[in-house]
Amino acid sequence: MVEPSFHDTAAGRRIAYHKTEGKGPGVVFLGGFKSDMEGTKALALEAWAKQAGRSFLRFDYSGHGQSSGAFTDGCIGEWAEDARSVIEAVTKGPQVLVGSSMGGWISALLIRELGKKCAGFVGVAAAPDFTEDSMWRDLNEIERAKLKREGQIFLPSDYGDPYPITRKLIEDGRRNLVLREPLQMPFPVRLLQGTADADVERQVALNLLDNIRGDDVRLTFVKGADHRFSDEACLALLIQSVEEVLA
Template identity: 45%
Template sequence: MKTEHITVGSGSAARKIAVRNRQGKAPGVVWLGGYRSDMIGTKAEALDRWASESGRQCLRHDYSGHGESGGDFADGTISRWLEESLAVFERFAAGPQILVGSSMGSWIALRMAQELKKAGRENRLHAMVLIAPAPDFTHELMLPELTGDQKRQLAEQGYMEEPSEYSDEPNIFTRALFEDGEKNRVMTGLIETGCPVHILQGMQDPDVPWRHAMKLAEFLPMENVTMTLIKDGDHRLSRESDIALLLRTLDAMVAHADG
């Protein structure tokens, strides 16, 4: 799959965003990855194969500071990555699409829905699949757990580090990410997505507790939300059985559209 690049932002804020777009019919899927993940991970590749086999569009990109995209990871914020995701969507997405957000990508997906609705373009979304959704993670999951030392790091050096279970490099969280996260919170009132939402959540997830997904559901319209809890599921939900569940979920969503 050929990688294309588009420029988002201007002047010193300009960054090249890497995009892989498999053309096909709608509804297709738009992949929104998690914090420090990229568009060639297990789930993203599975979505692309599914799209290829079903003749549907599959659109994916790397946020700035991630994967093949330009920009400095330390400059990343929800607003910045949201701007890039909307730019990619507007440039490449054809017809109504299914947003598939993983972890932080679910936060981006929900904010995209809000911005599209604000612009009167909510008909661009067919549905959403939120995998281990982590909207508002800076406020809801991290802020209450910060140690005194971590708060000092944020205040004095502008960032904090913590070990990562998924990489030899530590996770870096900036003060700007926390501050910008406050401006992008969605779990403060009704989240009107304008489309059905299916949440897939592992109950053995050490990063995003399943109760966070339950709390999120309280802010979504009752008639449009389905939740599947995977009792032995972890945060990544990348096992063969997890991928099969994801693809069955998509099959049901597009069958409804085709029907």
Template identity: 35%
Template sequence: MAAVVLTHCWKGLSQTLSYGRVTAYSPLCFGGLRHKSTLQYASRPDLPKLAYRKTKGKSPGVVFLPGYASNMSGQKAEALEEFCQSLGHSYLRFDYTGCGQSEGVFADCTVGSWKKDVLYMLDEIADGPQILVGSSMGGWMMLLAAIARPEKTKALVGIATAADYLVNAFKTLPIEVRKECEDKGEWHIPSKHSEDGAYRLTMDFLQEAENHCVLQSPIPITCPVRLIHGLKDEDVPWHISMQVAERALSPDVDVILRRHGQHRMAEKDDIKLMVYTIDDLIDKLTTLV
């Protein structure tokens, strides 16, 4: 059964964890990187190169999966690198095909092609078992990767998880709007996160994405799952995290709802919560071993 925690104040959680090991690292995690990892490129036969940054260390490692049209250089991704360096655990962040510093054309990408990117990085670049941390669409990628590579996935942390969101959001549009989009062959989603003020999704992209939806049936994931979502998220409704929690087969699922949290969850206290959640999972997994 999923546990739900509604939090609107950091003070209580901070006091709860103040006696643990993570407080020794908190000044480092939120003040800038000391030793930024080196940018590298993964070459794949007949496929675009993927840009990534990797820090070697202990197991389990941590892999960060960015959101739609995002990249590995955001605040959450960089804070996690600093945290993992401080703790001595391995860490991997990368850009999907067509995003950030990776090769490829964004408009040609699909949910399936980005899933292949994630699986390649898990199979060829990441060492040993991993905790997958997915932000927004990265939360969807995280679930797909955990289903496909259960032996590599030791725990999941979703931040504003957007599982199936693009597909289901289109289906909720008025029928006349959907018909207009289908006639034009694309759907424009207004977004303050896009430089153009909107994301452009083709009907082909949405149709392909349907092949990767996970919320229609039980999700065959049995590792620990932590889902953090803001109640003020105007992009991806928080109830999607609740749906993931309800459908995941894992007996160890927690949902944390932040009253004032927004979609990006990039405020200092949001990042602290993410880091403490991962630290708790590392401690749990290490104790189990």
């Protein structure tokens, strides 16, 4: 495995990343909740970028993968800060953001902040506002009281150990909601969603579609695809969608 480079943010967090040099607009992959930059989609996009001679960036948020910090210390706003800091530090010119799951939420926050540096958006099982509209919504009164009292609870996960959910994560997520007002995206947007996704309801994809203001916005449902969206056909569709946005 090639060792990553590191970027130190103004907040003192050390972000691990891999940068592929090439032509622009560049492509940036933003991973999901408790995921890292060594996932199937990130590596498939990197291989495509190298073959296409395209600039590409993948990285780990703080508390994820090879970056500094503990996962339980982080939250949506800080992970968005990590993403913005490394993007501004190591990329040049416009970038197409590819956001997977939570990365779709992070992308929406960055698009509001980065303006013309964003040249397009591809959402893969994008999960904006999930801390409020999924996690908090689905907690019962006992769990909510325990979270408020103890500052942390654990939720079961299909991907390994239970997820530690902190009061900080929920409260910060509430301050960073993006589906409560229109999202201005004046560039090509492609949203990809599997119908067998057990983590992100298909209504989330429809809500995101309805909320985006733009002239070139498409949502594609893939029958039978799950949340990972990483089999051969899904990866081919992801790459095709990125190429469409770049074109």
